[in-house]
Structures are given as structure tokens and as C-alpha cells.
């Protein structure tokens with residue numbers, strides 16, 4: 001399958017926001033209010049993407065998904081990596097693009113951290129199945145009054 005992963009840049013912001021908004025609105029029906037594509041959101045994403053640590057997946061040359069990583073924000077912990085956002089255009093769901101993006105994210109996290117965390121919605125079956133299928137394990141922690149649950153990934157880390 002012609003999937004390519006490459007670093008994202010600020011120039012990708014409009015298409016990244018299209019993917020993000022469409023995936024959110026299709027994925028979180030009944031769980032989160034819908035969101036809209038607007039200039040403010042595109043500008044915020046352009047700033048985020050310019051900082052690095054974001055990658056896009058292209059399918060036949062079209063940006064079809066995105067992923068970002070960084071240090072854990074909540075809890076604030078520079079030694080713990082965090083999978084920030086992963087999203088795939090619903091047109092391409094279940095074609096392996098999410099997995100390809102996840103492999104890239106895990107490679108990057110493994111290079112910088114002994115362990116990584118992600119947060120997802122407690123009642124979000126699709127996301128949890130996806131994370132389980134890519135090797136993440138629930139760690140029984142919650143936040144936001146139980147609305148979010150976390151998963152962990154431990155790397156066999158023997159960097160010197």
C-alpha cells in the first residue's frame with residue numbers, strides 16, 4: 001500500500017485541520033461535541049506543526065493522517081513520553097494508516113523516553129481497540145472525573 005510517513009510542516013496546517021476535524025466529528029459522535037474548521041484552528045495548528053514532533057501519513061500523495069509526540073503534560077514529566085494526537089481521515093479508516101503512524105510515533109518515543117503515556121476517552125471503544133492493537137496497555141489511571149483513561153507503553157531501554 002502506498003503509505004508514506006513524513007515530518008509535518010506549517011504548510012500542512014489546512015489539510016491537517018481538515019483531517020483532524022473530520023476524524024473528530026466521525027469518531028467522537030455521542031462522546032464529544034462536534035468541532036469546526038476555522039481560521040483560528042488552522043493558525044494554531046500551523047504554530048504547533050512548526051515546532052516539530054509531528055508527522056503526516058500520505059496515501060497516494062494525499063495527507064490522510066497525523067500524529068504527534070512530546071513529553072508528558074499531565075502529569076508534567078520530562079522523563080515520560082506522551083502520544084499527543086493521532087487522527088486519520090475517516091475515508092481511510094481500517095486501511096492501516098493509523099498503525100503506520102503509530103509505528104512512527106513509537107519509534108520516536110522509544111528514542112527519547114523509557115516509557116510513554118496516552119490519554120483517551122473512557123467510553124471510546126474504537127480508540128481503545130486501536131491502542132490495544134498497537135501494543136499499548138491500560139494502566140488503570142483516570143482523570144477528568146473518570147472521563148479519560150490512560151494507556152502506557154514501556155520500551156526496552158538500554159541506551160547508554
Ligand SMILES: CC(C)(COP(=O)(O)OP(=O)(O)OC[C@H]1O[C@@H](n2cnc3c(N)ncnc32)[C@H](O)[C@@H]1OP(=O)(O)O)[C@@H](O)C(=O)NCCC(=O)NCCS
Nearest residue numbers: 023027087088093094095096097098099126127129130133
Ligand atoms: C483511531 C484511528 C486513529 C485508527 O486509525 P485507522 O487508520 O483506522 O487504524 P488501522 O487501520 O491501522 O487499524 C488498526 C487496528 O486498530 C483496531 N481498530 C481500528 N478501528 C477499529 C474499530 N472501529 N473497531 C474495532 N477495532 C478497530 C483494529 O484492530 C485494527 O486492525 P484491523 O483493521 O486489521 O482489524 C482512527 O479511527 C481515527 O482517526 N479516529 C478518530 C480520532 C481518534 O480516535 N483518535 C485517537 C483517539 S484520541
